[in-house]
């Protein structure tokens with residue numbers, strides 16, 4: 049497909065500087081001379097170009113999207129409508145508190161709801177993604193331990209890759225600990241690395257294998273007895289929402305991914321929100337300002353004693369916060385049902401698919417589970433990558449592959465709460481068809497029906513130049 053620049057055919061558009069109504073308002077020294085090389089093409093061709101590009105894209109509205117850990121669920125469109133209300137869209141962040149009472153009230157109420165959902169005592173809505181929330185949380189822990197020798201952070205080998213990256217960016221040394229045969233944190237391994245230099249452990253529960261850490265209370269006791277803190281990666285909150293919370297499990301800092309759990313379509317780098325929630329003793333370290341209420345007025349409170357400072361221009365991605373607020377209010381008590389369905393759907397698929405591929409950890413899962421194609425690779429030379437590519441021929445987005453690293457030929461499947469039983473059964477049939485395909489060559493050269501066929505991913509990763517002609 050040609051780029052819009054290659055399609056440029058010299059078609060004339062409007063030259064704004066020729067317009068008598070525009071020119072007088074632009075001062076001469078601001079006028080550019082000559083062309084800046086924008087494509088010249090008529091409006092209909094522009095529309096066709098971008099429509100074709102969007103048709104090539106895959107989205108939840110097109111088909112099943114079981115991308116593990118990413119929660120690619122359906123997000124009701126009414127939330128978009130609400131976030132686009134004129135009063136929200138046209139509100140400038142430099143307006144004073146007095147003129148922004150509605151927006152501040154919404155943010156304050158959202159903070160209160162997130163406190164209830166996580167069990168925590170205080171919230172910052174500033175971070176704009178999950179990884180950004182992690183960084184913020186770890187900066188808080190760093191500042192809390194300022195002046196001590198606590199420079200180590202323990203991270204299980206099943207952790208999301210952003211965890212060690214965030215801790216490292218804050219200047220911590222990472223200590224990795226192994227999972228046991230149940231796919232959970234190995235208590236003996238944990239005890240063996242605990243010492244006076246440990247600031248915190250970063251974990252998620254359920255972990256990235258989709259397994260609930262049954263020793264979490266013992267882990268939090270061990271950490272607190274050691275004078276250390278516990279960080280909870282709450283990116284996949286649809287696994288536990290309404291049933292339990294990180295406070296009950298003994299955690300001190302949590303981030304949420306509102307764009308995963310609370311109704312903002314994501315992927316492709318769109319705006320997100322990764323609020324950080326903390327226990328009382330860390331409240332004075334939150335990024336300033338937090339949104340407060342004095343009984344009469346809502347206001348931006350900059351008076352945060354030990355604040356790590358601001359982590360985002362202004363106060364967070366406001367549109368995402370509006371969507372999250374609308375979603376939580378709309379769901380009400382049914383938030384619990386979202387988790388119930390996410391877990392039910394995952395367990396249903398797991399039970400069906402363990403007859404198709406191997407299930408390395410055969411225990412009840414939470415919102416997701418991890419299969420392995422190791423046997424298939426041995427027997428037919430068909431790898432996880434080939435299965436992923438073949439799924440695209442059946443209008444299905446590939447699951448997360450080769451993650452977590454502790455499972456060979458891993459396929460990580462998260463069906464989410466928004467899918468029907470029919471859709472899950474259809475997916476099982478597609479997976480069986482691929483695994484049992486006798487024409488191995490067909491699987492090895494998939495996909496066949498997509499606009500772009502098999503790409504050389506290693507080359508693409510090593511030469512990230514989209515314009516290069518091969």
Ligand SMILES: *Cc1c(COP(=O)(O)O)cnc(C)c1O
Pocket residue numbers: 117118177178179180208210252281283284305320322
């Ligand atoms: C998605 C995810 C993250 C990162 O969130 P981003 O918003 O992509 O930065 C971190 N941890 C876990 C477990 C996740 O699933």
